[in-house]
Each structure stands twice: as structure tokens, then as C-alpha cells.
Amino acid sequence: MGNTAPRLKARLKRKKRIRKNIFGNQDRPRLSVFRSSKHIYAQIVDDIKGSTLVSASTLDKEFKKEKVEGKKVEIAKAVGNLIGKRALDQGIKKVVLDRNGFLYHGRIKSLSDGAREAGLNF
Numbered sequence: 001m002g003n004t005a006p007r008l009k010a011r012l013k014r015k016k017r018i019r020k021n022i023f024g025n026q027d028r029p030r031l032s033v034f035r036s037s038k039h040i041y042a043q044i045v046d047d048i049k050g051s052t053l054v055s056a057s058t059l060d061k062e063f064k065k066e067k068v069e070g071k072k073v074e075i076a077k078a079v080g081n082l083i084g085k086r087a088l089d090q091g092i093k094k095v096v097l098d099r100n101g102f103l104y105h106g107r108i109k110s111l112s113d114g115a116r117e118a119g120l121n122f
Helices: 004-019 061-066 072-090 107-118
Strands: 030-035 040-046 051-057 096-098
Touching (some): 040 072, 051 072, 072 107
Parallel strands (some): 030 096
Antiparallel strands (some): 030 040, 040 051
């Protein structure tokens, strides 16, 4: 796998360290973010029930209808805005951000900024 294996190991190590302290419950569910090279995914999870309450990604039908174009950072902000709106429709206002081992900059930061603009608190 070349240079990707050590980077993946480092991310998974950070993920474990972060998940020890972050836990989503009914009052403050967990906003889990995953990014691949092409897409970004976000879901709000209740860890007590073990269920996903709300999800959004670049692959959603609603998102594709909007045809958001631009850089990946701008697209991530639009996904954050979408998940924020969906969460507010479900009555979720406070969440805990789980960045999944990714560094908090670029697309991850942009997604969280979009969710904050939509009305989520974390």
C-alpha cells in the first residue's frame, strides 16, 4: 500500500483516542464525519440506542438536485448545512463532534461550520 498504510494507522490511532472520550446520548447525539477522496459523509448517532438519527452526504438525492459546484471545502460546507437543517427538523439542537481521527481543518472544519450556520450547537 505504499505510504497510505502508516497514514491510515495514524488516523485510526487518533480515532481510538478520540472515541474514548466522545459518547452520544439522547440529549447530545454524536455528529460523526467521514471523508474519502471524492465524497464526505455525516451522520448523527445516538450511541445508547445504537441508531443513526440523521444522515447527509454528497451522494444524497437532495444534494445532487441542488448541484453544488466548487471546491471540496465548499461542498463540505453545503453538506454540513444540509445535516444541520435535517437535525433541526428532527428536534436535535446540540451535538458532539466526532471527527473520526481526521484533523480539524479543511473539509472537516468546513462541514462543522456549515452545521453551525444551520443552527446546530457543539
